[in-house]
Amino acid sequence: MPLTLDQHESFIISKVAEAADQLGVKAFVVGGFVRDKLIGRVCKDIDIVCLGDAIALANHVSTLLHTKPKVSWFKTFGTAHLCVGGYDVEFVGARKESYLQHSRNPIVEPGSLQDDQERRDFTINALAFEAKQYETNAESIDSLRPNDSLSHVDIIDPFNGIEDLHNGIIKTPLAPEKTFSDDPLRMLRAIRFATQLNFIIESNTLLGIADAAHRIAIISQERITDELNKIMMAPTPSVGLDLLYKTGLLKEIFPQLVDLVGAEYVEGKGHKDNFYHTLQVLDGICLNTQNLWLRWAALLHDIAKPATKRFEHGVGWTFHGHEVVGGRMVPKIFTKLKLPMNENMRYVRKLVELHLRPISLTKENITDSAIRRLLFDAGEDLEDLMTLCDADITSKNEAKVKRYRANFEMVRERLKEVEEKDKIRNWQPPVTGELIMETFNLLPCKEVGVIKVAIREAILDGVIQNSYEAAFELMIKKGAELGLKKSN
Secondary structure, rough: OOEEOOOOHHHHHHHHHHHHHHHOOOOEEEEEHHHHHOOOOOOOEEEEEEOHHHHHHHHHHHHHOOOOOOOOOEEEOOEEEEEEOEEEEEEEEEEEEEEEOOOOOEEEEEEHHHHHHHOEEEEEEEEEEEEEOOOOOOHHHHHHHOOOOOOOEOOOOOHHHHHHHHOOOHHHOHHHHHOOOEEEEHHHHHOOOOOOOOHOHOOOOOOOHHHHHHHHHHHHHHHHHHHHHHHOOOHHHHHHHHHHHOOOOHHHHHHHOOHHHHHHEEOOEEEOOOHHHHHHHHHHHHOOOOHHHHHHHHHHHHHHHHOOOOOOOOEEEEOOOOOHHHHHHHHHHHHHHOOOOOOOHHHHHHHHHHHOOOHHHHHOOHOOOOOHHHHHHHHHHHHHHHHHHHHHOOOOOOOHHHHHHHHHHHHHHHHHHHHHHOOOOOOOOOOOHHHHHHOOOOOOHHHHHHHHHHHHHHOOOOOOOOOOHHHHHHHHHHHHOOOOOOOO
16 A cells, blocks of 8 residues: 655655754654555644654754744653644654553653554554655745645554554454453543444454443543444444444443343343444444434434333333433433533433424324424424434334334325424514513513413413514413503
8 A cells, every 4th residue: 555645744754854854853753644544534634743842852853944933842742833825733742652551641762663552542543754855846835736746655554554454354463352451441442443433343352442441441531422422424324333342342332322232022022122223323424414413313313212121011001201200311421422412412301301292293193283393392403303302213014114114204294284384493483571561560470481482382282373463462362361450
């Protein structure tokens, strides 16, 4: 696999090499940038390993660049960063590391390039090449021309990483037990790379993950969740989630999902395996959205089925209220995983709570009232809800799926018709609480809420028109029933 740098990359790496020569040190490009260039994957992160002072090298590179970019440095870790032409360039000194049993904070000391490559997580991330100066007439990265020559480099590959890239294999450079014991987050990274790149984890490496799964407990929740989110954003997240389950990692980091696994049979009646159904729904929704939080809604839509599972004689298995219980579980899960407790959490909870509503409408004669209520409750998230529900139609019975989809399209059409007619989505009743208080000379009180709810329900049920005049008339009538007198 040849590695060819484009003119922008050649320019940046030439400046690194020039600075290294002037400081009398050597610099190498290592890791993900080399990997991604070899497989044709876009990468804007360039990691530089310096056999010397990485912060000094970064500062010197900055002085050689026309724009004099700001250098961010972290003295404690001996690392530095600068941004050049849309590329994030990270500098670190070559090092070797050793770990204590119950800590992922390494004891670090200066090392060689070989030491640095040995501490890498996987063979495909241990690839490197030496930074050299390439011919370019440009004074700055912005003045490069499309026809400027490309540069070719020789790869330093001590662990046959190029062969593993070619074969699509994730493998540790050293013994898996050492690699994962040193930094247990690498177990999640192995699964994440396998998911993103559609690679296979080599058998000994996979066994190493299963053996060391308990060690993930020493990793911060933020870093675990970051890897989870990257798996969720892969084209087929089920690959990673299934690997997490089979290696035992999922039980350590997200036991509620493991509770979904398996089917139980009583009196010859069973239910679907809700874990693999959930993965199917998640993969299905990923065909139609890059929205991380909609994907989380798909992952959590049936999360409460284990808690609500009951067997009813003559009926079979039921999961009554799992959407409501699941909605209540969402904030707790977000808190545990340290996901943002903001509008994203409320969005996921809303979709979990509503995910049965559109599908339930396919099983009955749809009234305008039911459609209006769905439009009102879903609001601006209706399309996302429908995308989730569409993905939730899964069955091995193709005829059943075809029938459900036909009914589901009918619901879509009815939603469109009622929305065009009644304009209910993102709707607020035409009579406000302020008007009620002014009309009856009230301060904020229970009666104001009672009247507002009565008007809202009457409009949603189609008892009165969605107009100011009809709502005002009902307000006066309801006020009189409550013993309120209209102010002059």
